[in-house]
Amino acid sequence: MRLAFAVAGALALAAGGAFAQQATRTGPAAPELEHGKAVYAHWCAPCHANSMGLAGTNSLTIKYEGTDIPGVLEDRTDLTAPVITYFVRNGVAWMPPFRRTEVSDADLAALSAYLTAPLEDRGAHTPLLADEMAEMEAAR
Amino acid sequence: MDESAFAAFLNDLRGAVGEDWVWSSDTDMFPYRDAFSPVWNTPEEIQASSAVAPADVAQVQEVVRIAKRHRVPLHPISTGKNFGYGGASPNVQGSAVLDLKRMDRVIEVNEERNYCLVEPGVSYFDLYRHIQERGLKVMIDCPDPGWGSPVGNALDRGVGYTMPQFRDHFGAHCGMEVVLPDGELMRTGMGAMPGADSWQEYPYGFGPDPSGLFAQGNFGVVTKMGFRLMPQPEYYRTGLVRVPRRRDLIKLVHHVNYLSDSGMVSEVRFASPLSALLGDPDFAALATKLGGPSDAEMDAAASAAGLHSWAIDLQFLGPEAATAAQWEYARDRILSDIPGAEALDGDHFALPATEAQLENDTQPYPTAIRRKGALGIPSLGIWEIVRDDGHVGFFPVLPRDGEAVFEMQRVLGDASREYPLPPYFSAVTAPLFWHSNTFQMVFAPSIRRDDPEHNAMVHRAMKHMVAVAAEHGWGDYRAAPIYQDDVAATYSFNGGALRKFLEAMKDAVDPDGIIAPGRGGVWPARFRP
Ligand SMILES: Cc1cc2nc3c(=O)[nH]c(=O)nc-3n(C[C@H](O)[C@H](O)[C@H](O)COP(=O)(O)OP(=O)(O)OC[C@H]3O[C@@H](n4cnc5c(N)ncnc54)[C@H](O)[C@@H]3O)c2cc1C
Numbered sequence: 001m002r003l004a005f006a007v008a009g010a011l012a013l014a015a016g017g018a019f020a021q022q023a024t025r026t027g028p029a030a031p032e033l034e035h036g037k038a039v040y041a042h043w044c045a046p047c048h049a050n051s052m053g054l055a056g057t058n059s060l061t062i063k064y065e066g067t068d069i070p071g072v073l074e075d076r077t078d079l080t081a082p083v084i085t086y087f088v089r090n091g092v093a094w095m096p097p098f099r100r101t102e103v104s105d106a107d108l109a110a111l112s113a114y115l116t117a118p119l120e121d122r123g124a125h126t127p128l129l130a131d132e133m134a135e136m137e138a139a140r
Numbered sequence: 141m142d143e144s145a146f147a148a149f150l151n152d153l154r155g156a157v158g159e160d161w162v163w164s165s166d167t168d169m170f171p172y173r174d175a176f177s178p179v180w181n182t183p184e185e186i187q188a189s190s191a192v193a194p195a196d197v198a199q200v201q202e203v204v205r206i207a208k209r210h211r212v213p214l215h216p217i218s219t220g221k222n223f224g225y226g227g228a229s230p231n232v233q234g235s236a237v238l239d240l241k242r243m244d245r246v247i248e249v250n251e252e253r254n255y256c257l258v259e260p261g262v263s264y265f266d267l268y269r270h271i272q273e274r275g276l277k278v279m280i281d282c283p284d285p286g287w288g289s290p291v292g293n294a295l296d297r298g299v300g301y302t303m304p305q306f307r308d309h310f311g312a313h314c315g316m317e318v319v320l321p322d323g324e325l326m327r328t329g330m331g332a333m334p335g336a337d338s339w340q341e342y343p344y345g346f347g348p349d350p351s352g353l354f355a356q357g358n359f360g361v362v363t364k365m366g367f368r369l370m371p372q373p374e375y376y377r378t379g380l381v382r383v384p385r386r387r388d389l390i391k392l393v394h395h396v397n398y399l400s401d402s403g404m405v406s407e408v409r410f411a412s413p414l415s416a417l418l419g420d421p422d423f424a425a426l427a428t429k430l431g432g433p434s435d436a437e438m439d440a441a442a443s444a445a446g447l448h449s450w451a452i453d454l455q456f457l458g459p460e461a462a463t464a465a466q467w468e469y470a471r472d473r474i475l476s477d478i479p480g481a482e483a484l485d486g487d488h489f490a491l492p493a494t495e496a497q498l499e500n501d502t503q504p505y506p507t508a509i510r511r512k513g514a515l516g517i518p519s520l521g522i523w524e525i526v527r528d529d530g531h532v533g534f535f536p537v538l539p540r541d542g543e544a545v546f547e548m549q550r551v552l553g554d555a556s557r558e559y560p561l562p563p564y565f566s567a568v569t570a571p572l573f574w575h576s577n578t579f580q581m582v583f584a585p586s587i588r589r590d591d592p593e594h595n596a597m598v599h600r601a602m603k604h605m606v607a608v609a610a611e612h613g614w615g616d617y618r619a620a621p622i623y624q625d626d627v628a629a630t631y632s633f634n635g636g637a638l639r640k641f642l643e644a645m646k647d648a649v650d651p652d653g654i655i656a657p658g659r660g661g662v663w664p665a666r667f668r669p
Binding site for chain 1: 161163167168170171172175176191193220221223227228239241242261265268269272273275286287492493494495498512517518519520521523524526527528529530
């Protein structure tokens with residue numbers, strides 16, 4: 001179940017602005033954000049996608065409960081490149097840091113560009129790999 | 141090693157792999173520390189001095205030769221996600237991590253002959269995507285976290301969640317390519333025969349097969365590895381059987397052994413419905429009682445609560461009619477032998493599963509099965525169970541027998557009571573059936589980066605549990621570098637003949653002791669006391 005539906009009420013109350021903008025989250029990302037979105041899909045989405053039961057999304061949703069900051073990283077409009085770099089290279093709690101062989105500096109820059117771009121340029125939420133593949137299979 | 145010698149070593153590495161792929165600064169080395177370490181920031185934490193990331197086999201060979209020349213220990217990792225077992229950290233302070241993540245080619249997936257051949261940096265996510273995008277009709281078997289690799293996971297003898305012959309990942313490997321400690325390149329099995337097209341079909345070739353030396357070992361750097369794959373099954377089915385009394389576990393285990401060893405079931409999950417009562421302090425006190433509760437006490441608690449003592453979640457993969465017949469057979473077999481046993485039909489559907497089926501919310505009863513893993517679909521959903529800043533794991537190997545389960549519950553339950561930790565072992569602890577032919581139990585206390593006292597307690601508890609378990613013939617299957625000597629020491633038959641044999645080979649094959657010295661408890665002469 002997608003988180004947006006499960007906690008839509010809470011999000012709508014707490015983050016009216018961000019939630020309203022979810023309507024614009026369809027289609028592909030702007031071409032210059034594609035690389036960053038692919039980095040997000042590969043390295044971040046497995047824990048931070050817009051889905052239930054993910055350690056990253058759940059804990060950020062709890063952390064920011066009662067504020068207008070959304071739990072889904074891809075919906076954040078307050079992140080900056082230094083903050084993103086810090087968390088990718090240092091981790092936090094049980095999120096381990098990522099090595100340069102995993103997320104290169106170029107990947108990190110692209111990821112930062114994606115996560116700091118206007119929401120309407122980011123396109124649809126990134127699906128979990130399993131869901132992306134299930135959809136692909138269903139379309140066959 | 142002095143500063144100039146270290147600089148010369150790094151310089152040679154840069155010559156081999158390029159300026160951009162050698163690191164030694166604290167910032168760059170931070171992600172190579174074990175983020176789940178119970179000895180974080182203490183003198184016992186073992187940290188690498190540097191990391192080098194080759195792009196291909198020739199560069200790996202060159203790096204090994206350089207390390208040999210400079211006599212610097214190398215610690216090879218594939219994807220380096222070994223959390224709970226040391227992360228990417230080495231056994232020797234100041235080692236250089238040989239990070240193979242850049243070598244990430246899926247070399248072949250064969251859907252007629254059901255195998256794959258991959259490089260070390262290929263993650264389960266990568267392999268799954270590769271297969272799905274091409275519509276290949278094979279299923280992988282993955283551990284819970286999808287970011288690890290078939291090569292790294294198998295070389296630490298990791299486990300997954302499908303049929304027995306696939307979920308023992310080292311057991312399911314077939315053929316490897318290895319860079320030896322002198323930089324030479326070797327292939328095992330049919331890979332040793334020029335022109336053979338059966339490298340991923342016959343693992344042995346001819347003569348002694350050394351492939352076991354590279355798992356939890358330090359005899360070389362694996363650069364390619366083949367794995368057997370299950371043909372994509374047509375259908376998936378689950379069913380639950382519950383048995384009323386505590387001692388019914390003994391017969392239940394025998395039946396499940398029969399079903400599993402006959403190839404009729406995929407991974408199964410044992411559970412005790414009584415775990416639901418652990419929130420009740422009286423029941424918790426009973427289940428964790430020193431010396432263990434009596435069967436009668438546990439049976440009384442079960443009937444008072446109207447719960448069964450044990451349950452087994454069965455999973456079937458295959459043609460629809462076959463899964464139906466296997467479930468019917470399993471159900472009848474157990475119900476006709478254990479009075480009061482009951483069976484519940486679970487979910488069943490054609491594969492591949494839809495998104496909704498992957499969510500696993502249509503199962504008619506509560507289940508611990510994680511549907512994605514059960515269907516070979518990698519994810520990171522498991523991170524939900526991680527507490528605090530991570531954990532360390534001790535997973536003792538246990539005979540596949542109900543009496544042995546009761547004994548481990550009691551012995552390790554008593555031994556762990558002095559530590560202020562959740563009850564990993566109690567009268568309702570069920571065995572894990574991960575490896576194909578044995579049980580295990582789990583001891584995985586959390587660590588807290590900024591609570592050294594807690595971590596020190598966990599560290600003591602880990603060592604204590606390893607020692608107590610060994611007194612009863614239960615050994616760990618896998619351990620972080622900081623525990624590998626403790627665990628290896630428990631495999632001590634005949635004055636440690638096994639370790640002596642391995643160390644004699646180590647000295648012969650790696651006289652400079654440069655490949656992961658200490659890994660698996662095997663130390664080269666240079667590092668032995
Ligand atoms: C919440 C949680 C759940 C987990 N669930 C599972 C599970 O279901 N099943 C499971 O098996 N594990 C599990 N683990 C443990 C671990 O995360 C995985 O086993 C993971 O796959 C190991 O990391 P890796 O694949 O990146 O291997 P790596 O870290 O790359 O390798 C592991 C070790 O093998 C050796 N090695 C690796 N590559 C080479 C090479 N090419 N040549 C020589 N030696 C090499 C090295 O000593 C290395 O340290 C879990 C951990 C956590 C925290």
